[in-house]
Amino acid sequence: MSGLRCVDVCAGAGGLALGLEQAGFEPVLLLDNKPVACDTLRSNRPAWQVLETDLLDFVPSRHQEIYDTDLLSAGLPRVKSDATVARADTGDELRLLEATVYLVHAVQPRALVIENVPGLVGAPEFEPVRDLIREELHHLGYRFRWFLLNAADFGVPQDRRHGLLVALKEQYFEAFRPPGPTVREHLSVGRALGRSMAMGGWRDADRWAAQACGVAPTLVGGSDRRGGADLGPTGTKRAWARMGVDGSTVADGVPGPEFAWAPEAGRHAMVRITTDQAALLQGFPPDWRFAGRKTARYRQIGHASPPPVAKALGLAIGAALATPAPPAAGYTSTL
Structure with missing residues (x-):
């Protein structure tokens, strides 16, 4: 899985980017609006390109390195479970979630991963959000699935449940499998x-x-x-x-x-x-x-995403992206 590239928005302290790096992805741009988080990223990975700006203010056309990217990742601020999601003034957390999905228009990655609260996966109050995401991703040619992971199943000594959306371009989707536990016994x-x-x-x-x-x-x-x-x-x-x-x-x-x-x-x-x-x-x-x-x-x-969970996600996504696409309709392979 060499040569995979990712863009990480709302990168925070780098938990998601670090795990993806361990899974074989090269972060080509990391974006966060907190100066202290950007300092953390730069001090640990001086070679990473870190942009200190709000996702809502990000102008993709000024950053050519984001194009032809394999993965767009986002460990977003937690959407409130009691948010009135049908209203326009739903708060910064929801606007960042929507901005990430709209960013897919510009970046056109082969895959997308969004990590957030477990309730986003199936809670009724978030149905309008899921509808928005479904319409946008289908329009852009992605298929996706929602699922839950618990960090404890990946060697993290913490009961931490993650709500996850993974979307892939049509030709890679059937090869994707959510990662299974990497440990038999939880670490105390x-x-x-x-x-x-x-x-x-x-x-x-x-x-x-x-x-x-x-x-x-x-x-x-x-x-x-x-x-x-x-x-x-x-x-x-x-x-x-x-x-x-x-x-x-x-x-x-x-x-x-x-x-x-x-x-x-x-x-x-x-x-x-x-x-x-x-x-x-x-x-x-x-x-x-x-x-x-x-x-x-x-x-x-x-606020960070545990790197071991991100690594498992990265390996699962990378494996799907490495799977040869099926032949186009009307074409029969002779191999």
Whole structure:
């Protein structure tokens, strides 16, 4: 699958692009409107062409490198499940989703992947959105399918469900198969973070890891318009508390030898995870660095697409694109 090229919009911290790169795609242009996310991309992949702009303001004709692209990918901001999708003022998230589909007109990729909330796949309130996408893609000669994947099935120690749209040009569609699980057993939080928790000399690291025997709840990046870094809403914090983790904040460093872990005493006696550990829970490699201060780093991580899921998607799409197209009507192959 050498020589495959992709354009990634709303690229964020690069989780989708990194996974696609691991699957054999070369990102020729990455687009995001957040300066700190663009700094993250440039610091990890100086050779990538990163454009700091809003997708709604993007002018395709000024970027010739996007044409003749194999894949257009988009890990878009989460469309709200309670959005009134039939109205014109549906919010930036929905406009970005529509802009991605319209961008297909200009780019004409052989394949498209959009990653978003699970509800987008089948929830009744999103039916007008799905209708719009269906009409546009059919008009352009694509066939597509909606499906769900859980990051935990791909070695990510997190219960994170993804709603996915994969569209391909007509001649490649029948060869596409959604990726199946790559692990037989889910990776637990304790196994994923046990070594890093012990790096500061914390004596209870093994005992904690034994208790943290399940996958993490979904990491939530939160809004740029409120508060600092935390691991999610109330229900998510309760799930973390059952693992002896205080989910109301993110630590500056791992616990030292003096830390007394007593989760039964309340959140102030629980351990906290760091941004580097949150990145491990998203499936990022340890050497991937995030720009900005702690809250900005955590939000990039929480909003990211896990690279292992993106890699599995990339391999499945690449395999479909590598499948020879069937002979044209009226032509019989002699081979």
